[in-house]
Every structure is written in structure tokens, then in C-alpha cells.
Amino acid sequence: MSTLNTIAPLLNRLFEESDAMSVADIPAVATLSGEERERLMRSKTDYIHMYSQLKDAALPVSRETGALLYMLARSSRARVIVEFGTSFAISTLHLAAALRDNGGGYILTTEFEPSKVARARENLKAGGMLDLVEIREGDALQTLRGDLPNHIDLLLLDGAKALYPEILSLVESRLRPGALIVADNADYSPEYLARVRAAGSGYLSIPFADDVELSLKLA
Ligand SMILES: C[S@@+](CC[C@H](N)C(=O)[O-])C[C@H]1O[C@@H](n2cnc3c(N)ncnc32)[C@H](O)[C@@H]1O
Numbered sequence: 001m002s003t004l005n006t007i008a009p010l011l012n013r014l015f016e017e018s019d020a021m022s023v024a025d026i027p028a029v030a031t032l033s034g035e036e037r038e039r040l041m042r043s044k045t046d047y048i049h050m051y052s053q054l055k056d057a058a059l060p061v062s063r064e065t066g067a068l069l070y071m072l073a074r075s076s077r078a079r080v081i082v083e084f085g086t087s088f089a090i091s092t093l094h095l096a097a098a099l100r101d102n103g104g105g106y107i108l109t110t111e112f113e114p115s116k117v118a119r120a121r122e123n124l125k126a127g128g129m130l131d132l133v134e135i136r137e138g139d140a141l142q143t144l145r146g147d148l149p150n151h152i153d154l155l156l157l158d159g160a161k162a163l164y165p166e167i168l169s170l171v172e173s174r175l176r177p178g179a180l181i182v183a184d185n186a187d188y189s190p191e192y193l194a195r196v197r198a199a200g201s202g203y204l205s206i207p208f209a210d211d212v213e214l215s216l217k218l219a
Pocket of ligand 1 (some may be wrong): 019060089158
């Protein structure tokens with residue numbers, strides 16, 4: 001029995017609660033035009049305001065991406081994981097389940113919405129995973145600026161999309177050769193995609209399913 005099976009009822013409940021809430025119905029979002037939404041998703045400056053309007057929404061990775069995260073972390077025997085964008089910790093729970101089945105480890109995750117940090121702690125506690133996770137509250141541009149683990153096995157990028165290049169730059173020197181990077185909805189950051197896909201970038205990178213860019217640090 002894997003830990004992912006053990007926490008499946010909790011994950012199902014969290015995904016169902018998320019499915020029941022339509023982001024498009026949140027008043028601050030409903031009034032935005034399609035173009036304005038696109039612009040906000042790609043903005044390097046307006047993300048704090050946008051995500052504060054979405055503070056009650058889990059915005060989780062898909063169920064498939066959640067399973068993929070467990071599989072990648074489990075099969076690579078990951079022990080050290082960094083996550084950008086905790087929200088309610090649905091992705092964190094998948095990653096933590098893999099660490100538990102790998103024999104233990106450490107996840108550093110970061111979120112700037114205080115109410116989301118509280119929800120994440122509650123969910124991690126309910127899943128019995130709090131001992132594996134450090135949540136740094138604040139903007140990842142600051143919280144990931146220092147005091148990082150030395151050998152990171154897996155990086156999940158799932159916060160403000162436009163910041164993916166900056167966040168990669170903050171943690172890049174700590175990614176071990178062979179480390180995996182999962183970037184959710186990276187299409188919103190052409191700059192990030194160009195960087196990891198460039199010849200000689202030091203990464204092998206492919207789009208995976210519809211919404212994930214999967215990259216491997218070569219050396
Ligand atoms: C798509 S959600 C993350 C979902 C989560 N990974 C999951 O699957 O359960 C993105 C989260 O990142 C947070 N966020 C966005 N930009 C951030 C930043 N610069 N620093 C910290 N948190 C950020 C948002 O508040 C939001 O909760």
C-alpha cells in the first residue's frame with residue numbers, strides 16, 4: 001500500500017472541493033475580459049493583486065499532474081524538493097507521499113497568502129505530512145533568495161507563471177545533475193520555455209500532456 005493510496009480520501013475531498021468552486025464566478029475575476037486575464041497571467045508585477053483575489057481558490061494541479069508528481073518523485077528516489085506556489089498543498093501532499101515512501105525527506109514550499117498557508121498546514125496535518133514540509137510564507141522572490149538545501153532533486157514551479165525564469169535562477173545552482181523540474185502551465189511564460197528548451201541550456205526539456213513542461217538538469 002503506498003502513502004498516496006493512504007491519503008487518497010483526503011486528496012479526493014480536496015479536489016472535489018476545488019472542482020465545486022468555479023474561479024470564473026469569483027466577482028473580481030468574472031468582471032475581467034479574456035485579454036485582461038491573459039495579461040495578468042503573464043505579468044511580472046501584477047501577480048500579487050491577482051492571486052490575492054484568488055485566495056479562496058485552491059487552483060491545484062490536475063489529478064493527472066498530481067499522480068505524475070508522485071511518480072517522478074518516487075521513481076527518482078527524491079529526498080529534497082522545492083515547490084513554488086503552495087496554495088492548499090494539494091501538490092505538496094502528492095510530493096510528500098512520495099518522500100514518505102522513499103524513506104523520508106524535506107520539501108521547501110512557499111506561498112504569500114497567509115490564509116492559504118493556514119489551509120496548507122491544516123491539510124498537511126490531516127495527511128500526516130507536516131514533519132516533511134517547511135512552508136515559507138512570503139513572496140518566493142524573497143523566501144527562496146537564501147538558505148536553500150544543497151542538493152535539490154525536484155523543483156515544482158506552480159506560482160505566478162511569469163516568475164518561472166526568476167525562480168529557476170534562484171534555485172538553479174542547487175539543482176543536482178539529473179534533477180527534474182515540473183513547470184505547470186508554463187505556456188504563460190514563453191521566456192521560461194525558451195530558456196529550458198534552448199540548445200546548450202543545460203536542460204533536456206519537453207512539453208508533457210497539455211499543461212506541463214518537464215525538464216531534466218543534465219549536469
Ligand atoms: C496554482 S496555485 C498553486 C497550486 C498548488 N501547487 C497545488 O497544486 O495545490 C499558485 C499559488 O502560488 C501562489 N503564488 C503566486 N505567486 C507567488 C509568489 N511570487 N510567491 C509566493 N506564492 C505565490 C498563489 O497565491 C497561489 O496560491
